[in-house]
Amino acid sequence: MSRTSRRRPHCVCEMVPTQVATNLIVNREKPPFDNADVRLAMAMALDRKSFIDILFEGKADVGAR
Numbered sequence: 001m002s003r004t005s006r007r008r009p010h011c012v013c014e015m016v017p018t019q020v021a022t023n024l025i026v027n028r029e030k031p032p033f034d035n036a037d038v039r040l041a042m043a044m045a046l047d048r049k050s051f052i053d054i055l056f057e058g059k060a061d062v063g064a065r
Contacts, residue, residue: 015059022055 024046026033033039048062 015056021063022052022060024051 026039026042028034028039033042052058052060052062
């Protein structure tokens with residue numbers, strides 16, 4: 001049992017979807033990200049569902065591409 005749950009056992013933390021976008025931002029001025037093909041490959045290789053599951057513990061949705 002965590003220290004917080006011992007102090008406040010009646011409290012519930014609930015994660016709800018918001019209208020906030022989460023982005024993976026790279027510096028397009030610095031190598032290797034100054035190459036458009038590298039950026040495209042990175043975007044295509046990213047497992048968006050896993051990215052969301054890790055960041056938001058599965059409590060968010062993947063947005064439009």
